[in-house]
Amino acid sequence: MRRHCAFHGLAGRICRIMMTASTHILCFGDSLTAGFQSPTAENPQGAETPYGRFLQELAGPSVLVSVSGICGELTGEMAMRFRSAVLAHQPAYVVILGGTNDLGWNAAPPDIMRNLLKMYELSAGAGIKPVPVTVPSIRVGDDLRSEEGRRWFTDHLDRRRRLNELILCYAESKGLAAFDLFTATAEPGTLQLAAPYSNDGLHLTTIGYRLLAERLYQEVFSGALAKKS
DSSP: OOOSOEEEOOHHHHHHHHTTOSEEEEEEESHHHHTEEOOOSSOTTOEEOOHHHHHHHHHOTTEEEEEEEETTOOHHHHHHTHHHHTGGGOOSEEEEEOOHHHHHTTOOHHHHHHHHHHHHHHHHHTTOEEEEBOOOOOOOGGGGGSHHHHHHHHHHHHHHHHHHHHHHHHHHHHTOOOBOHHHHHBOTTTOSBOGGGBSSSSSBOHHHHHHHHHHHIIIIIHHHHHHHO
């Protein structure tokens, strides 16, 4: 279901910061990029804590990190706005995280991958380095106690793993740096989204979004940015 939230890197902010920043990283995707969190007892209003905000802290003032995430968006919709939201700004890198909503609507992994592939190829063709990110797992908690719940989870887990295999295989074939968010946040044994990172079973907690930023920086950007300095 589409939720009414969005987090966009504004053009004005880009223009101001690009005057001093030497590198532009654009985080592109759905609610996991917007940093959406459902309301909880501790935070009844909910929150948006985009991982790009934490990535900016890690990268420092010589790098601009902007965010374009729309909650509920499917990869086909992401591909439709890719030119205006990404290519028009000509970032050095675009981190692409999408597919979890498609999976929620029971889309087939190869169909989802075709949309992601369009964005990867459009980026490369424009001289922008795409950074593919796998979709995280989900958390169903006590539902795993029932046979029906286990069957449902097994099906959803299988489709996530098949999509993520396609993403990682593509990145390897093209020599791209990719980040495996699924593995980084999955609970050993059950392969559910680990409790500390699960806000509502689908979205991440602040700790989860911060982990995404930290691991992205460590595994993808720290070395590349050091070479530019």
